[in-house]
Amino acid sequence: MTAAEQVETGRAVRRGHALRAGGLVLALAALVLVALVSVAVGAKSIGPGTVVDALLHNTGTPDEIVIRSLRVPRTLLGICVGAALGLAGVLMQGLTRNPLADPGLLGINSGAAAAIVVGISFFGLGSASEYVWFGLLGAAVAAVVVYLLGSGGSGGATPVRLVLAGTAVAAALLAFVQAMLLVSPTTFDQFRFWQLGSLAGRDLNVLGSVVPFLALGALIAFTLARPLNAVVLGDDAGRALGAHLGRTRAWGALAITLLCGAATAAAGPLTFIGLAMPYVARAIVGPDHRWLLPYAAVLSPILLLAADILGRVIAPPGELAVGLVVAFVGAPVFIALVLRRKVAAA
Template sequence: MSASTDREAPGAATARRPGRVRASWLLAVLAALVATAVASVVLGARDVSASDVLAGVRGLEDTLPRAAVAQRVPRTFLAALVGAALGLAGAVMQGVTRNPLADPGILGVNTGASLAVVTGMVSFGLVNPVSHVWVAIFGAATAAVFVYAVGSLGRGGPTPLKLALAGAVTSAALVSLISAVVLARADIAATFRSWQVGGVGGASFDRIGQVLPFLVVGAVVCAVSARGLNSLALGDDLAAGLGERVWLIRLGASFGAVVLCGAATAAAGPIGFVGLVVPHLCRLLIGVDHRWLLPFSALGGAVLLTSADVVGRVVTRPEEIDVGIITAFIGAPFFIWIVRRQKVRAL
């Protein structure tokens, strides 16, 4: 098991981040979330007024602007929920593996969920969104176990670079399998092509209600694991010396992260880099104590994905750019920066 060189003891971070600092950042993140949610409802191919927003929220869709609002409200909720799930899952994965490069997209977890959903729909005729979530969770778990096993081979165990390489190779292989499955069904190829990029268009409250229970379960399991993740940050031996069951902490936290990734992927497709960028930024703001880091990562993920959806709708009006493309533009340079930083520290 590898330990990130830029980790520090939770107690040290707590001492440098007094409660008032965290409270200030909490208010700032909540304000940012409210602002992005409002922007998501107001901005798009057609901007709307305050009166149209109120009418659209009440279900009065007698004009085009009000109909646009009625479509954007569930889309905003879905973007916030998926972003929160991915941000939280990324923070948990980084804590479980003590790997700063851990991310549901980079480690192939989201791609595994995508392959499971596509295979289930094409081969077994699964059409119920709830069944999509179940098979997505199975695919995410299978991919996570496989990548971790491959990344653990050789000397040094699962180092950050080995896990990232194993995840990249696995993702590439799974994407090829997805293409092979979809190409055999020309009638659904166009739909899958858009879903594979990752987006929140076409959201509805019925769709949200079907994945919400899974997101809640995953979030609760991750939240319960916060104290154990703090112990893991000190190292396996010390955590065991403190009376923690290391294997149980890893199993429980990983289960919560996999459920979140599977449900988020089933709802919006394989959106990458949210789980990489957000936890790192949150650590800079509030420290490494997972009791604070996990909820902040969830809120930060909601802000990032909602903002990315707004940007994708505004920059190419009246067309749209899927949110998965926007997060890739943000996350890819961030990933390169983290890799270079780890190499410098390793010298």
């Protein structure tokens, strides 16, 4: 390559970085806008001026109380949960080298569900803030079991083994959950509201319980950006590039457990977000995890908050659980994106 070609290549790389950075800024601006709408929209619509005034000043008005005690915690939790699911999805797809993998493949959602069912049945849990610790414990235990099963034998924890172990553990835990719900109608009545996935009724106590786990999981995820770029090239290529495959998969599994486990414990099993938004981010910025991770962390809460807003206004004076809205609205859009990319690649 000549000197002129090297200079031109460097300029192209810098332009690409500038475009990606600009896109990320626009996505952050969109997230702020959606968050403001989330605070303003509900059973009672509140004007933008009132929202800003309530956020900046402790006025003591009924609108300010609603905004500070209900809508702000709900919106903040939506941002944290959405970002966590997006990051977990990127990690899962990178570790398995499957762009359509879901964080639930490691059995984390099933582990959280099983622990919460046990908590409701035997310990009388009755609120979202009480579910969090049981959900986190169940997610952690399930992830450890899956990793131990997937890393047994020669070759260590390969992507195929982890997925197979996760599928088996999830199936066993799902059977346990169904059995518990069948023998206890009271447990079923309480559990079904959590199982739908919702941001409603979560206060700052719930947010404070999960934020440390989400922050640690996010920190681990971003430190794995470069190793994941080597892992997705395959085991041989990854080793040739100096990546420690076992270490990367272990840390990745830990990050997924923290992110997906805490998010699931707080808001219920919100499917689709961890599958679709990393795919959308990859379509925008390509396979580089240094950009995939921040894009997924910003785009995912935009989808989650938008679905939550739609759930509040689609059936007044009640609302639909955000898990239902995400599935019904997001799935057709995701299918259209997949089909469009297939047609373009044909």
